Amino acid sequence: MTDLKVRAKQLIILSGKGGTGKTSLGAAFAHLSNQPEYGLKTVFVDADVDAANLSLVLLPETGEPKAFWGGSLAEIDPVKCTGCGACIPVCRYDAIFPDSQNSLVNWVDPVACDGCAACVYACPKGAITMVPQQEGNWYHSMTPYGALFHAELFPGRENSGKLVTLVKQQARLHAEDTLAPLVIIDGPPGIGCPVISACAGADLGLVVTEPSLAGLHDMKRVLGTLQHFRVPAVICINKADIFPEGASQIKEYALSEGFEIIGQVPFDESIPQAMLQGLPVMAFNPDSIASRAIKFIWEGTLAQLFGIREH
Amino acid sequence: MKIAIASGKGGTGKTTIAASLARSLISFGDVWYVDCDVEAPNGHLFLNPDLKQQTRAVVRIPQIEKEKCTACGKCVEVCQFHALAKVGKTILVFPQLCHGCGSCTWNCPENAIVEVPNPIGLLERGRTDDGIEFARGVLTISEPMPTPIIRQLKKIIDPCEKATVIFDSPPGASCSVVESLRGADFALLVTEPTPFGLHDLKQILGIVDDMHIPAGVVVNRVGIGNEEVDAYLADKNIPVLLRVPFSKELATGIAAGKNLIEILPEYQQQLQNVFQKITSLVHGERS
16 A cells, blocks of 8 residues: 555646736735745646746746757758658658758758658658657746746747646645645646646636637637536636626626636736736735735635635 | 737737738738637637638548558557557557657558548638638647647638738747748737746747748837836847837727727728838848
8 A cells, every 4th residue: 555645736727818817816826825824835837838937926946957858850861861752742741851952862841840750761761860859948946935847848849738747747746745735737828738738637727817809718718628628617807897898798608607706806007017026916015906806716716626614 | 921920928919910910901902811829719809700611620540440450560659649559459549649640551561541530620711891811720629739720721721922911820939839930921929018028029039030030029018017028129139010008998999809990090000011111121031
């Protein structure tokens, strides 16, 4: 028998549409989790690996970069290549071209190459090899609020979700080792691979939306994704007063589909101002309208995750 | 002229700028708006096209012909994406991992693999009332891969040489953004003057630089942040082609699905000026 450790709860913050305030909310939660009234040891994950911003407001002492090796890309050895062209018709990514300097040799465009290796098997001269690619770095850093696991995908690389899975896995193990009961994951926008990887194993999805047609449209898609992967979801409306009609539409949708609106945050300049200072909004101005609204959402989220707590 | 609109950070106003730019150019000739943000496509909310044509976006996945298959395992060996597995005498296919590269088909010594279309989304085409040619891809919920849809979307459009084509890219700075930028003559990068905006702008500038695509910037929501984006762009000699101030009037109008010109008609001229600047930058680049 292995010893049974209590598994940390995982909260994933998503939105569908970008720029609705996922990271600002996640950072505010980081500050709240450290307040004496909650004292909830929490591990943080920035799962938006190609536009990672949580560290800009949690200001960690950044850990050593650790290399992330993703897939491989094809490379043609110009000495062995005879330019026969057998590789060209098998490439479905239009990634192989005659070299502009030497028409007897072919060349792989690394931007277009998908790493499928079809060309490797098609080459009669054994001139093509698959070369593993370092696609980014990941970090175990220390913030004033707790450990942060984050990563940096190199620009333009494949975001297959593997790097997201890796940082999440590291965070989960760290939470187990340090007996932290909560992992908060700041998720990526959209609904594709990195979002699916970020939702895997989550206990609750907090969907941050804004009252716009685009916010509503994309919220429906991300709620559908969470439902598909059987992750319970609640909704938070940010900048709620900017378009009241939009906010009503979100509420109607939530009511008809059975999702709880866990809170609303009005438009408040203290949020961008806090970001400029590199601070969570709660630390910048705990009495701002946004801070008070977020505290209410935080308490509602804890109630969802852990059940109503007795004091 | 093909112009890709990208941003790094999400929610900076890519679609607002892309749709407004398309609207501003209709008097100049054929205009295409192509929504490459297939995970969260929003262009239709601003342009209200009549989406008449719909086709499925597919990945061609292997289907094993059992009577021919000897379970030699060659297909499993050549697949780089672990989309095939051998269990006893059976080859299993995992459609969501398959990239549709065809390597297993070509390498099967028994010719036991045929490819069947596995739908992962939709490709839609139509027109707007004012004559903008509209196309978009929509990734099916729970499907992981946006990139094949973007690739297929670009193949179904057939603009004439003189048309202006606007690719509205997804946020971020990964493979799907690269696919959206492929073939573009110019990248118009929309950012906001905040630390998040600047951080993610640097990521997208890294991509356009690697792809040798000339770029210019729209700074949106001027007034909510600081001067660091401007200082950075001045230092790197990257032109700022438009500044849009933050106002509640704009925020509310955009939330309701209005483009900039519908909210403030002076943006018609301003966006035409942006297009002229792009044209001269692209031709300058070529000469």
